[in-house]
Each structure stands twice: as structure tokens, then as C-alpha cells.
Amino acid sequence: MNPTASRASGRPIKLGLRANAAQFTLLVAVNALVGGMLGQERTVLPLLGEREFELTAYTAGLSFILVFGIAKAATNYFAGTWSDRFGRKPVLVAGWLVAVPVPLLLIWAPSWGWVIFANVLLGISQGLTWSTTVVMKIDLVGPARRGLAMGFNEAAGYAAVAVTALATGYLAEAYGLRPAPFLLGLAFAALGLGLSALVVRETRDHARFEAANHVARADGRHDHLHSELRDREVFRQTSFSEPALSSASQAGLVNNLNDGLAWGLFPILFATAGLSVGKIGILAALYPAVWGVGQLFTGALSDRWGRKWMIVAGMWLQAFALAVIALVDHFGGWAVAAVLLGAGTALVYPTLLASIGDVAHPTWRARSVGVYRLWRDGGFAAGALLAGVVADLVDVRAAVWTVAALTALSGLIVAVRMYETLHRPART
Template sequence: MALGLRANAAQFSLLVAVNALVGGMLGQERTVLPLLATRTFHLTAYTAALTYILAFGVSKAATNYVAGTWSDRYGRKPVLVAGWLVAVPVPLLLIWAPSWGWIVAANVLLGVSQGLTWSTTVIMKIDLVGPARRGFAMGLNEAAGYGAVAVTALATGYLAQAFGLRPAPFLLGIAFAALGLGLSTVFVRETRGHARLEAANHVARADGRHDHLHDELTDAQVFTQTSFREPALSSASQAGLVNNLNDGLAWGLFPVLFAATGMSVARIGVLAALYPGVWGLGQLFTGALSDRWGRKWLIAGGMWLQALALALVALGNTFTLWAVAAVLLGAGTAMVYPTLLASIGDVAHPAWRARSVGVYRLWRDGGFAVGALLAGVVADAWGVRTAVWVVAGLTAGSGLVVAVRMYETHLPAASRAAA
């Protein structure tokens, strides 16, 4: 057993493929579900229409937390396989749902599944790759997941345009669930031993940070450090929450905003795919960049770029301007997403890292629920564009918190050598 990307290339690549399938399960909803809410189920209130994102966010956030604990207790692979088993009924429920309540129930299951599967693929890649290339590993993981979200959002837009909103777009989800379950059950191997190997050879930071964060922390202590006390961990947690708050807004309200101009479902699908597409591909570069340049300013700058993009969405009325905004939003998110995960891996001790990742992802994906509630209430009261402006302001403020409170968690190689 050895740590490193080269030493574990086969398993790492397999986990990248599995996470692409996880992303595809999410992508099947991005274009179609907001339109199902208004056109098939005739929901007129934005708050009611966004209940599926609220259900998804709450269930995924809670499951992220237990996924980290269960991964330490029972192993990574059993949690991954369990997540795929929960995913199997989701596309079937979306196809056959007779009422909106069934759609909400399907998204509870989707949230549980995503919490178990995405969390464990993150934890397993961190286990395998070791500390030196953690940002690059997270970039590959998130690029695969959100690249698949984009491709599936685009594909479902064209399928919906050609064959209707149901069932054609969700047939992709059936294929993804079957393939993901099969690969995870037969070919994925347990990685908990790699984390134990890293823990046995763990070296403290030269600057003395984290000396109080030894390897014997209770679940409550891990939650407190990650959420509130430790400056870098808590800064990452709030930034993750706000990032997914604006993603929940983009998922739930952007297609409705675009459709209000008379735009076709296929063109809405292009816009719905552009944002996660740039996000996904960009992470191939930003994760590795954070290994060279450090984490803090990529995170702060990414939050500010997202805020600018949201302002352009609020101001826009044309496909071209919205496409530019989607590209900028994706680029900002790409700067933030793998870098936040890498910063958690930098600070958390290998003995409790899986639990810390779970707590961070609890806060991050809780942003979906907060975003659905906030965006729905504001949009119902003052309109969709006002909701976008409010979230843009919150996103800019989150970047400021990172700039002020977070320290650099990963010293570039030259700085480490000098120290």
C-alpha cells in the first residue's frame, strides 16, 4: 500500500468515472424539473416550486454528515454502495410521479444518495492521493461530477425538446444508476487503510498551527472545529454554504427566468449546461493551481467573480449576456469548489478528516436548502431578479469573510522549502 496519484492510478481513475455517474444523476434534473413544476404541475408560487431543492438540500446535507462518520466506522465502500442503492428508484419516481409531492420525495432520496456517493468518492480520493497533490485530486473529482451535470443537463434539454418533459430525459438516470451500482459493487476497493497509513506518517506544520488539533477528537469536537472555531475550516464551511446557496438559485430560478423571455427548452438547456460545464472543466486547472499558489485567494476571488456573474444575470435580457454570465459563474465556482475541499484536507488530521469533510459538506449542501427558501420567498415578494441581486450580495460578503478570517492552508513548495 502506498500513497500518491501514480501509485493508485487505476482506482483513482475508476472513482473519477463513478463520480461522473453521480453527477449525471443530479444533471438529469437541472433543465427539466423547474419546467415540470410550472408546465406539468402548474405551480405558480416560486417558494412551492423550489420545494424539491429544499428537500434535496436538507437530505443531502444531513447525509453528508453521517457519511463521513460511517466511512470512518464501517469503511468507505459500503457507504458508496448504499448510496447507489438509494439512487435506483429516483428516475422511476420522476417519470411516474402523479403529483408534485412525489417529485419532492424523489429528491429526498436523491439527496440521500448524493450525500453518500459524492462524499465517499471525495474521501476515497483524498485517502489515495496523499497531501502533495490534494488540490489536483479534488479538481479531477469535481470536474468529473460537474462536467457530467453539464452534459446531462444539455442532453436532457434536447431530449425534452424532441420527446417531451417525461419520460425521455430521465431514462439517462436509469442507466447511470445501474452502471454506478455495478462499478461500485464489483470494482471499487476500500481505501480506509490509506488514511491510516497517512495518519501513521503525519507531520505537523512547521508554523505550529493545528498543534491543538491532535488525532483524538470526538464527533462533537470535529463539528465545532469545522463549523465555528478553527479559522480556516469555519471560513471554508461558510463559503461552501453560500456557494451552494447561489447554485440552488441557479438550479431553481434561472430556467424560469429564461423561459419568461420565450426562450426554447433547448436554448434553456444550453444555458443550464454552460455554468456547470465551465465549472466542471475549470476545476481540472484550478485544483492543481491551488497546489502551486495556495488556497485562500482562489477562494476569495472565486466568490467575488460569482457575485459579479449573478449581477449580470439580474441585469440581462438576452441569450448572449446570460451565456457570458453563466461562463463567469462557472469560472468563479471552479476557483472555489475543489479548493475548499482541499483546504479541509490540509487542516483536518487524517484520523478525523472524513468526519470533517462530512461536516463541511453538511454546511455546504445546506446552502441548497437556504437558497431554495431565500430565493423562493424573495422571488414571490419582489420578483426573480431581486432574488438574484440578494444572493449576489451575500456571495460578495462571503468572499470578504474568507479574505479577512482565513489563513493560507497550503504553502506552495517554494515557501515550504524556505520554511
């Protein structure tokens, strides 16, 4: 493949991490700010619903995650289509514009309805911003380092979730649940909007260049997935028909189903054991911290070892960690389980995205990523609904056991149905 072509502006297009290091690093920083917007809620919002708005039913308390998941999942789908049609950068900037009111709504909310509306906006913003940074990094690095690129992307996002969850826990303990924790989110939104509008560059031409120089697999596996697919066909292939794409989509859904459980019910479970808000913040941060940092290694390893069995191992490790959380009732045990849950998620998260990039043709890859993220982030809504209903009917630990079983089953589906998507061209 010729690694370089010319844009209309005269600037050369080069694929690869080293050739695009400055823009890639900038996008990593932008996605860290995206993660920080999510992290502002992880420790504080479940406690806010219970203590300030006096929500007693678990299903009602998890309603903010339900609407967040629905909004983000739907927006993910459109983000892929819009980024192909209008370009990546306009979609990214639009996502940050939607994010700006969120911290203010959470600070001023006189009722839970305001919190629900804020999370609809947060879901739309996350769908636009996070999806677009994923696509832009895949555009820049080309086919050789997708796992590494997704590792950096997801590591930045979820490390920021962890740091912000920890920071907001301490702020809430020192200054109260509002407004101090959400002032961080306001700063993140302003900085993210400024960087995206003024410094980030469009990457759609990189995808077009890769498509023009695309080399089919020698084994002929993807020959039926030709470059010109309609939106409906992209949805069908990614969701149901293509074994690797659809296996990744269901695994992504279940992965975020258990993340929705962790987000909404873990702080309440820990509080029932008498833990302070500060300790709850530590536990809320441990899981995404290990998840985030671990992806710096797991994404790159999937470029060497392959995708399939890392995904299987990650799903089964998550299931085991959830079982431990359901069994123990003290800080130390929960801390160990949180580390295991983060490690399992780190094995899965960038690897699933890399597998989508392996299979989807560059001309419809952004749409396929959008469909995958539609299913994956639909897991937030499914997790909130399932966990809330089971917790209301039985108890919180029963909800954790239910999600653990579904996570183990998802890993089994990948083991049986998915093929290895990492293709190493034969040397000549």
C-alpha cells in the same frame, strides 16, 4: 515519510496519484455518474413543476431543491462518520442503492409529492456517493496533490451535470418532459451501482497509513488539533472555531446557495424571456460545464499558488456574474454570465475541499469533510428558501441580486478571517 506499508492482505499501500492511478480513475468515472444523476433534473424539473403540475408560487416550485438540500446536507455529515466506522466502499454502494428508484419516481410521478420524495432519496444518495468519492480520492493521493485530486473529482461530477442537463434539454424538446430525459438517470444508477459494488476497492487503510506517518506543520499552527477528536469537537472546529475550516464552511454554504438559485430559478427566468427549452438547456449546461472543466486546472493551481486568494477571487467573480444575470435579458448576455459564474465556482469548489484536507488530521478528516459538506449542501436548501421567498415577495431578479450580495460578503469573510492552508515544508 515511508511511502509504503503492508495491508493485512499483503497488498502494499502506496500514497500518490501515480501509484493509485487505476482506482483514482475509476472513482473519477463513478463520480461522473453521480453528477449525471443530479444533471437529469437541472433543465427539466423546474419546467415540469410549472407546466405539468401547475405550480405558480416560486417557493412551492423550489420545494424539490429545499428537500434535496436538507437530505443531502444531513447525509453528508453521517457519510463521513460512517465511512470512518464501516469503511468507504459500503457507504458508496449504499448511496447507489438509494439512487436506483429516483428516475422511476420522476417518470411515474402523478403528483408533486412524488417529486419531493424522489428528491429526498436523491439528496441521501448524493450525500453518500459524492462525499465518499471525495474522501476516497483524498485517501489515495496523500497530502501532496489534494488540490489536483479534488479538481478531478469535482470536474468529473459537474461536467457530467452539464452534459446531462444539455442532453435532457434536447430530449425534452424532442420527446417531452417525461419519460425520455429520466431514462438517462436510470442508466447512470445501474452503471454506478455495478462499478461501486464490483470494481471499487476500499481506501480506509490509506488514511490510516497516512495518519501513522503524519508530520506536524513546522509552524505549529495545528498542534491543538491532535489526532483524537470526538465527533462533537470535529463539528465545532469545522463549523465555528478553527478559522480556516469555518471560513471554508461558510463559503461552501454560500456557494451552493447561489447554485440552488441557478438550479431552481434560472430556467424560469430564461423561459419568461421566450427562450426555447433547447436554449434553456444550453444555458443550464454552460454554467456547470465551465465549472466542471475549469476545476481540472484550478485544483492543481491551488497546489502551487495556495488556497485562500483563489477562494476569495472565485466568490467575488460569482457575485459579479450573478449581477450580470440580474441586469441582462437576452441569450447572449446570459451565456457570458453563465461562463463567468462557472469560472468563479471552479476557482472555489475544489480549493475549499483541498483546504479542509490541509487542516484536518487524517484520523478525523472524513468527519471534517462530512461537516463541511453538511454546511455546503445546506446552501441548496437555504438558496431555495431564500430565492423562493424573495421571488414571491418581489420578483426573480430581486432574488438574484440578494444572492449576489451574499456571495460578495462571503468572499470578504474569507479574505479577512482565513489563513493560507497550503503548507510547504521547509527544505533541508
